[in-house]
């Protein structure tokens with residue numbers, strides 16, 4: 001039985017898929033803090049023009065420049081594999097496939113957009129990129145991409161992860177980037193947070209504010225900001241994942257996928273795999289598409305659809321998205337990349353249109369799933385990815401109960417070889433589940449009470 005399909009280098013997609021023009025429902029534009037629609041020119045301080053154009057593009061397909069394809073071809077196309085051993089252990093009639101994004105140099109899907117963003121900045125004479133990182137996967141991906149295009153790179157790493165994952169810093173250093181713990185003393189916002197909460201574990205929202213402040217401080221325009229998720233253009237850069245997966249499944253003779261699953265922090269690896277399938281769903285196909293998040297940071301399952309800032313300091317435009325409130329500080333789980341208060345507007349819009357079925361899982365169930373997968377298939381996945389696995393196993397068990405041979409596809413968004421201390425803690429019984437109390441959530445949402453409200457469809461999901 002053929003259980004792995006690798007495409008040849010010339011089969012890397014030549015165009016990205018932009019789902020924006022096809023998504024049903026009101027298009028709630030980004031707003032300024034005063035509630036008026038944002039003029040895209042206001043973004044020029046932080047992004048190069050070509051990325052701004054992609055962010056607001058209404059074209060379904062956008063060509064990938066040759067220079068980007070050349071760097072992507074260092075590890076793309078990525079393999080698509082069938083998890084036959086997991087199927088056997090679960091004794092399920094389901095056929096489980098995964099797209100292995102862990103084979104990239106930094107070990108995750110993140111360089112798919114990092115390379116594109118570094119390329120366009122380099123083309124527009126930018127010399128330095130600032131960014132945030134949670135668990136360090138995005139920071140190391142951008143460090144790698146900046147090394148490819150000879151840009152400097154300054155990374156604000158969420159404090160708790162900075163100490164939990166020291167080797168991610170080494171990886172960033174190898175590729176020439178500078179990494180600081182956030183909140184730091186190099187920005188006004190970082191200093192304010194440190195004064196108020198000297199022990200702050202940090203959050204992605206705080207680190208984004210610091211990276212933005214640093215980029216805007218440079219009036220020469222040679223420093224810009226780069227974001228590893230959430231934005232429309234990032235979802236689009238990641239679409240190579242799902243476009244490749246479709247070709248690979250077709251080669252394996254799988255004409256139809258029943259369930260597509262990915263973990264969600266800001267939404268990018270999930271969107272990358274699922275949006276090509278979402279396009280089919282919008283045009284009539286029956287596919288269940290499941291974004292999976294931690295119960296400790298349940299943005300899609302418990303956060304309202306609202307206008308909110310993308311960062312803690314309120315420096316970004318107001319985005320229409322599911323959110324837990326921009327000052328929300330999630331519990332310090334090891335899946336640092338999922339500790340984000342907001343969600344990509346495109347993923348949020350798809351949830352609103354009833355096209356996605358979000359689920360949340362507690363961390364112990366996720367580690368249990370990850371260890372089971374490592375036993376079965378040999379791959380130790382990133383703590384973020386373990387959330388997708390918890391949902392995959394649940395779906396495979398459901399298929400067994402129903403006696404249905406469903407086809408399940410999930411994104412293996414990254415490996416966990418630099419997260420082994422998280423597994424050590426899990427195996428030593430040191431991890432617990434965190435449930436977000438309604439009081440903490442309501443308190444955090446109070447800050448949004450005076451913000452404009454996005455237009456909504458009636459959710460039929």
Ligand SMILES: Cc1ncc(COP(=O)(O)O)c(C=O)c1O
Pocket residue numbers: 108109134135136137138228229230263264265266267268269270336337338382384385413414415
């Ligand atoms: C391996 C991995 N998976 C998933 C995520 C979540 O991010 P996103 O939702 O943008 O894919 C991250 C973020 O750092 C990550 O490192």
